[in-house]
Amino acid sequence: MPKFMDVHRGFVGATAEQLQAAHEADQKIEAEEGVHFERAWLDPESGHVFCLSTAPSAEAVQKVHERAGHPADEVHRVDVEVV
Amino acid sequence: MPKFMDVHRGFVGATAEQLQAAHEADQKIEAEEGVHFERAWLDPESGHVFCLSTAPSAEAVQKVHERAGHPADEVHRVDVEVV
Numbered sequence: 001m002p003k004f005m006d007v008h009r010g011f012v013g014a015t016a017e018q019l020q021a022a023h024e025a026d027q028k029i030e031a032e033e034g035v036h037f038e039r040a041w042l043d044p045e046s047g048h049v050f051c052l053s054t055a056p057s058a059e060a061v062q063k064v065h066e067r068a069g070h071p072a073d074e075v076h077r078v079d080v081e082v083v
Numbered sequence: 084m085p086k087f088m089d090v091h092r093g094f095v096g097a098t099a100e101q102l103q104a105a106h107e108a109d110q111k112i113e114a115e116e117g118v119h120f121e122r123a124w125l126d127p128e129s130g131h132v133f134c135l136s137t138a139p140s141a142e143a144v145q146k147v148h149e150r151a152g153h154p155a156d157e158v159h160r161v162d163v164e165v166v
Contacts, residue, residue: 003124005124005126005131005133014163015163016163016165019163019165020165023165038166039164039165039166040164040165041086041088041135041159041161041163041164042161042162042163042164043088043159043160043161043162044162044163045160046157046159048088048157048159050088050133050159050161052124074129074131076124076126076129076131076133077126077128078124078125078126078133079125079126079127080097080098080099080102080124080125080127081122081123081124081125082099082102082103082106082122082123083121083122
C-alpha cells in the first residue's frame with residue numbers, strides 16, 4: 001500500500017490536545033476510505049502539521065481530511081523511504 | 084531532545100539510491116552536530132523530501148544538511164507528535 005505525507009498549514013498556536021483531537025477525527029473514519037494515519041507532527045510556531053499515512057491514493061487521504069473538516073494543503077505520495 | 088521535520092524541494096525524478104546516498108551522507112556527519120536522522124521520505128514526482136530527526140536545534144539540522152551539500156528549504160521543530 002503506498003505511503004503518503006500530507007502537509008497542513010494554519011495550525012499556528014495549536015495545542016497537543018487539538019492535534020490529538022484532529023488525528024482522532026481522521027482515525028475514526030479512515031477505514032471507510034481504506035486509509036491509515038500512522039503518525040502526525042505539529043510545529044505550533046509555523047502552524048505546519050505533517051501526517052504520515054498508508055492509503056490507496058492521495059485522493060483517499062484528502063477525502064478523510066476533508067470529511068474530518070481539515071483538508072490538507074498538499075498530499076505527497078512518498079514512494080521511497082529510508083531509515 | 085526536540086524533533087524536527089525538514090523539507091527539501093527539487094528532488095524531481097530522484098531515485099531510491101539517490102535518497103539513500105543523501106541520507107547516508109547526513110548520517111555520516113550527524114553525530115558531530117548532535118543530530119540523528121530517523122527516517123526520510125521522497126515524493127519523486129513533486130520532488131519533495133521530508134526528513135525526521137532529533138536534534139538540539141533547527142540550526143544543527145540545517146548545518147548537517149548544508150555540510151552534506153543539500154540544504155533544506157524548511158526546518159520545522161515539531162514539538163507535538165501523535166500516533
